Amino acid sequence: MGKIASLEYFRVPPRWLFVKITDDAGNVGWGEASLEGHTQSVEGCLDAWRDQYVGLEANDIEHIWQLSWRKTFYRGGPVFMSALSGIDIALWDLKARRLGVPIYELLGGKVRSKLKVYAWIGGDRPSDVESAALSRKAQGFTAVKMNGTEDLGWLDSPNALDSCVERVKTVRGLGLDVGVDFHGRAHRPMAKQLAAALAPHRPMFIEEPLLSEHLEAIKSLSQLTTIPIALGERLHSRWDVKPFLEASCIDILQPDTCHVGGISELRRVAAMAEAYDVPIAPHCPLGPIALAACFQVDAATPNFTIQEMSLGIHYNVGGYDLLSYIKNPEIWDIKDGYVELMTGPGLGIEIDEERVREASRNAQAWVSPGFTGPGGELREW
Numbered sequence: 001m002g003k004i005a006s007l008e009y010f011r012v013p014p015r016w017l018f019v020k021i022t023d024d025a026g027n028v029g030w031g032e033a034s035l036e037g038h039t040q041s042v043e044g045c046l047d048a049w050r051d052q053y054v055g056l057e058a059n060d061i062e063h064i065w066q067l068s069w070r071k072t073f074y075r076g077g078p079v080f081m082s083a084l085s086g087i088d089i090a091l092w093d094l095k096a097r098r099l100g101v102p103i104y105e106l107l108g109g110k111v112r113s114k115l116k117v118y119a120w121i122g123g124d125r126p127s128d129v130e131s132a133a134l135s136r137k138a139q140g141f142t143a144v145k146m147n148g149t150e151d152l153g154w155l156d157s158p159n160a161l162d163s164c165v166e167r168v169k170t171v172r173g174l175g176l177d178v179g180v181d182f183h184g185r186a187h188r189p190m191a192k193q194l195a196a197a198l199a200p201h202r203p204m205f206i207e208e209p210l211l212s213e214h215l216e217a218i219k220s221l222s223q224l225t226t227i228p229i230a231l232g233e234r235l236h237s238r239w240d241v242k243p244f245l246e247a248s249c250i251d252i253l254q255p256d257t258c259h260v261g262g263i264s265e266l267r268r269v270a271a272m273a274e275a276y277d278v279p280i281a282p283h284c285p286l287g288p289i290a291l292a293a294c295f296q297v298d299a300a301t302p303n304f305t306i307q308e309m310s311l312g313i314h315y316n317v318g319g320y321d322l323l324s325y326i327k328n329p330e331i332w333d334i335k336d337g338y339v340e341l342m343t344g345p346g347l348g349i350e351i352d353e354e355r356v357r358e359a360s361r362n363a364q365a366w367v368s369p370g371f372t373g374p375g376g377e378l379r380e381w
Contacts, residue, residue, distance in 0.1 A: 001059040007050040012359045013320045015366030016287035019086035023058040029094025030351050032289035033086025034258050037368035045083035061091045065264050081236040081261050088262025089293045097346035103296035110299040114338040116306045118143035123314035125150045133171045142337030145179040151371035151379040154187045161194045168201045181207040185380045188217050195225040205230040219249035233283040238269050245276040256283040257293045270301045279305035288326050292347035327352050
């Protein structure tokens with residue numbers, strides 16, 4: 001069938017890590033193992049797995065996934081699972097390209113012909129969002145997402161929440177749906193207030209209203225608000241997701257294909273969520289390979305609802321954006337809030353390998369900016 005002959009990775013700006021797997025017949029697959037702020041750690045894991053996996057059958061995707069999970073004894077977590085994601089996505093791409101079909105054909109076939117999407121506006125310190133929202137509307141988006149607040153103290157002035165409410169009112173007034181990402185920055189005393197203040201303005205969802213480690217607090221908040229609660233980017237396997245589904249405290253699950261174990265695990269997590277009547281909206285503020293992988297799963301997933309795109313996100317600086325490394329950017333043209341389903345083989349994108357290799361030379365690892373409060377204390381970023 002073809003054994004893994006090489007595994008390469010490329011650190012590329014603005015903050016992504018691409019993986020390329022080649023088999024001994026010359027077939028190639030691309031994956032993405034981006035883990036924002038922890039690039040070197042993932043690269044170390046890929047170094048170790050490369051030495052172990054060269055010579056294995058590239059066709060045996062599930063065997064390699066299980067080998068990565070069960071043989072290691074210490075398992076899970078963002079670093080291991082992001083490295084595994086890069087390998088898994090690349091193996092799916094390689095296999096589907098070799099067979100000449102989109103990956104979704106190997107997942108049971110498509111259940112939709114176009115995919116609903118949303119984009120970001122604002123930044124880590126959001127202020128005026130009106131012009132950005134109008135720009136997104138002109139691009140064809142009907143839904144956007146923004147950060148709810150800047151940094152917050154554990155108990156901050158209620159006035160610190162006013163600007164978020166005004167921004168949501170502004171964007172909704174332009175005829176756009178809006179998701180509000182709390183980003184885990186708000187602790188319990190502030191999250192309750194902000195959810196209550198936003199409720200009359202009917203956001204699509206509030207994302208990570210509290211940090212994922214506080215399951216009991218998220219459950220309590222879910223009983224206080226009618227706004228759908230979304231989270232999942234910091235849940236790294238189906239076992240991490242399981243208690244949230246059992247607690248019935250989330251309404252939209254947002255697993256990240258680069259952090260949850262790739263296409264294989266994203267597919268399983270989506271099926272778990274369907275059993276609890278929870279839709280998925282995969283988290284993806286990352287690169288084109290990650291987005292293409294999400295789209296392949298979205299196409300074959302009955303409970304898919306909307307897909308995040310990083311086009312023009314505030315992290316994409318230095319002249320690099322979502323479309324910088326692909327040769328067929330037209331496949332992601334947005335119309336009336338949707339993109340048409342890709343029909344090409346594998347991931348459906350054509351990687352510009354020459355540009356990837358050029359950009360990866362001396363590329364610096366992205367470092368999370370962080371927040372510091374007025375007393376010098378570290379705050380949640």
